[in-house]
Amino acid sequence: MKNNRILGHLIKLSLGLMISLGCTLALADSYPSKPIKAIVPFAPGSTTDQIGRAFAAKMTELLGQPVVIENRPGANGLIGADLVAKAPADGYTILFGTNSTNAALKSLVKNLPYNQDTAFTPIGYFGSAPLIITVNNDVPVKSLNGFVSLAKANPGKMTFAYASTSQRVSSEMLASAADIKMTGVSYKSGPNAMTDVIGGQVNMFTADFGVTLPQVQAGKIRGLAVTSLKRSPAIPELPTVNEALGIKGYELIAFFAVFGPADMPKDAILKLNKAINDAAKSKDVIDRFSAMGFETQPGTPEALGQKIKVETAKWAKAIKEAGIEPE
Structure with missing residues (x-):
């Protein structure tokens, strides 16, 4: 009788484990079960x-x-x-x-x-x-080298917009590499920053292609360079920062x-x-x-x-x- 009770307990335990495992597998199989x-x-x-x-x-x-x-x-x-x-x-x-x-x-x-x-x-x-370095159309430069010269002649007066880390760091990296001083202006979003770049409230904006390329192609802002090591097939006429400034090692992706x-x-x-x-x-x-x-x-x-x-x-x-x- 004792052996039978032990056997009964083992059978119940085994069944419990099988049911538990089955439920776990069912839950796993059902993912995702909601939005x-x-x-x-x-x-x-x-x-x-x-x-x-x-x-x-x-x-x-x-x-x-x-x-x-x-x-x-x-x-x-x-x-x-x-x-x-x-x-x-x-x-x-x-x-x-x-x-x-x-x-x-x-x-x-x-x-x-x-x-x-x-x-x-x-x-x-x-x-x-990569990103594109852009400027407002009223900024009197046609190249990144020209922008650097303008910034050197006006220390701290050139402004750049940023709404993300990549936008800020790319601009600060450029300032460091080119030995210029600019003033950063923080925005909550890239589209908000772009509105002010187009409107002339801020001079420069370095941002992802998704934000900048349509505006450059529409002629609303001017593209100066891309932040990758190679030119982009999406806009091959723009040089890299390294090409434009005659330096090595600038890259931000x-x-x-x-x-x-x-x-x-x-x-x-x-x-x-x-x-x-x-x-x-x-x-x-x-x-x-x-x-x-x-x-x-x-x-x-x-x-x-x-x-x-x-x-x-x-x-x-x-x-x-x-x-x-x-x-």
């Missing part, structure tokens, strides 16, 4: 927003659940990033992040409200794009990637990563954004994690060399 909120930490119309919305639409098709964009701009992306860092790690709140949020803020902000190195789960990489809160379930990470990579390979996404100088680069979550370590060190060096002090 996914994607936080874009910059304003509507920004390059991050444009790229994010295109990827979200593709991911929605591939995952079978809506990927809903929510814009949370401000503080160089910190507001949106902080929201995701503190969200439940269930795969239903993700960050469409950039070099600002996931590489540079650590070197720009003294007291981040989260640990940038441990607060996020790397999920997938969208791609990267903006990147775009997806992150979740720390300790996300592996299954959710892998499903999201596959959807991101499939979207990055889709012809319509490639065709739409290649004209903006954007290059998609599918990869694993682990590769993104390694890239973030390298980029964090790279941006720390660029920020230090540009003479920007953490605030």
Whole structure:
């Protein structure tokens, strides 16, 4: 009788474990079972927003659940990033992040409200794009070299707009490399900054192709150079900064990637990563954004994690060399 009771208990325990395991697998198989909120930490119309919305639409098709964009701009992306860092790690709140949020803020902000190195789960990489250095049409220069000469003749009087880390650091790096002094003007969003550049309230603006290229092509502002090491096929007439100034080593590339809160379930990470990579390979996404100088680069979550370590060190060096002090 005793052996029978023991056997009965073992059978019940085994059944319980099987049911529990079955429920766990069912939950894993069902992800995503509801809409996914994607936080874009910059304003509507920004390059991050444009790229994010295109990827979200593709991911929605591939995952079978809506990927809903929510814009949370401000503080160089910190507001949106902080929201995701503190969200439940269930795969239903993700960050469409950039070099600002996931590489540079650590070197720009003294007291981040989260640990940038441990607060996020790397999920997938969208791609990267250079920036264009532009000026208001009334600035009396036709080249970057001409702008540098004008700035040297008027120390501190030339103004530059910025609404993200890449926009600020690229301008400060230029000032350092060219030995000029400019005055930075902070904006909440790239589109807001662009309005003032077109209107002449600020002289210069270095920003992603998504914000600058249409305005340069429309003749509303003047493009002077690109921030990549090679000229961009999207606007091949513009020289690189290195070409324009006869220097070496100037490069600043903006990147775009997806992150979740720390300790996300592996299954959710892998499903999201596959959807991101499939979207990055889709012809319509490639065709739409290649004209903006954007290059998609599918990869694993682990590769993104390694890239973030390298980029964090790279941006720390660029920020230090540009003479920007953490605030």
